[in-house]
Amino acid sequence: MTERKPRKDAARNRQALLEAADDLFGRSESPEDLTMADVAAAAGVGKGTLFRAFGDRAGLLRALYEARMEPVREAVETGPPPLGPGAPPQERVPALLDALLCFKLDNRRLALALEENGGTSPYGTAHYGWWHGVLRSALEQGPVPDDAGFTAHALLAATRADLVEHLAGPDGVPRERLRAQLADYAARFLTAH
Numbered sequence: 001m002t003e004r005k006p007r008k009d010a011a012r013n014r015q016a017l018l019e020a021a022d023d024l025f026g027r028s029e030s031p032e033d034l035t036m037a038d039v040a041a042a043a044g045v046g047k048g049t050l051f052r053a054f055g056d057r058a059g060l061l062r063a064l065y066e067a068r069m070e071p072v073r074e075a076v077e078t079g080p081p082p083l084g085p086g087a088p089p090q091e092r093v094p095a096l097l098d099a100l101l102c103f104k105l106d107n108r109r110l111a112l113a114l115e116e117n118g119g120t121s122p123y124g125t126a127h128y129g130w131w132h133g134v135l136r137s138a139l140e141q142g143p144v145p146d147d148a149g150f151t152a153h154a155l156l157a158a159t160r161a162d163l164v165e166h167l168a169g170p171d172g173v174p175r176e177r178l179r180a181q182l183a184d185y186a187a188r189f190l191t192a193h
Contacts, residue, residue, distance in 0.1 A: 010052075010053070013043070013045050013049050013053060014053045014054075016043040016044065016045065017039060017040070017043045017045065017049070017050055017053055017054070017060070018063060018064060018067055019043070020039050020040075020042035020043035021039045021042075021043075021060055021064050022064055022067070022068070023042065024038060024039060024042055025064065025109055025110050025113070026109075028109065032113060032116075036050050036051070036056075036057060036060070039060065058114075061110065061113055061114045062114065062125070062126075062127075064110060065107070065110055065111070065114050065127065066126075066127065068103075068107055068110065069103065069127060072099055072100075072103055073130070075099070076096065076099065076134055081095075082094075082095040083095045083096065083099055088141070088142065089138050089139055089141050089142030089143070089190060090142065090187070090190050090191070092138045093135065093138050093139065093142075093155070093186055093190060094182075094183045094186040094187060094190075096131075096134060096135055096138065097135075097155060097158070097159060097182055097183070097186050098179055098182065098183060100131060100156075100159045101158075101159050101164065101178065101179060101182055102179070104159055104161055104164045105164060105168060105175055105178070108161065108164065108165055108168070111161035111164070112161045112162065112165055114161070115160065115161045115162065116161075116162070122160070123153075128156070131156060132149075132152050132153065132156060135151075135152035135155060135156065136148045136149050136151075136152040139151050139152055142190065143190060143191075151189075155186065155189070158182055158185065159182075164178075
């Protein structure tokens with residue numbers, strides 16, 4: 001059986017919905033107050049179109065998160081070291097954590113909404129699994145190959161959206177200091193093994 005391609009208007013509507021959601025989430029002080037009706041209205045389509053495209057709010061959040069994450073994913077998979085492949089773990093692991101931290105700082109409201117209301121445990125999501133796999137693979141090349149899976153989970157815990165929000169929230173740790181602290185933590189961890 002051949003797989004059906006989405007209709008052009010469906011693809012166009014999906015893109016309009018992602019752009020509207022991106023704009024609304026970016027401007028909102030309280031993303032949890034945004035409704036599916038708000039997103040549909042901003043995109044100029046009906047709510048049914050939104051539900052057909054994404055299923056539910058969690059599906060919309062995941063799709064928006066993935067769309068924003070795509071440039072980071074490309075840099076990790078095919079970009080130059082140390083973020084891209086080829087760097088030793090002592091360089092790549094801190095670069096990976098920094099990229100994820102910066103992404104979460106730049107997308108705090110969306111990351112929080114997804115981790116809190118994504119419809120599933122954040123550890124079972126595709127994006128968490130991808131980051132865990134990349135970190136585990138980098139760690140397996142270095143000083144902790146036997147504990148790489150657990151170590152990847154432990155290091156990713158430092159970039160959870162709720163922790164990032166707690167640390168960087170109003171009157172919190174400035175961005176560059178938070179980045180430096182995470183880099184120092186990762187470096188000390190890697191040299192201790």
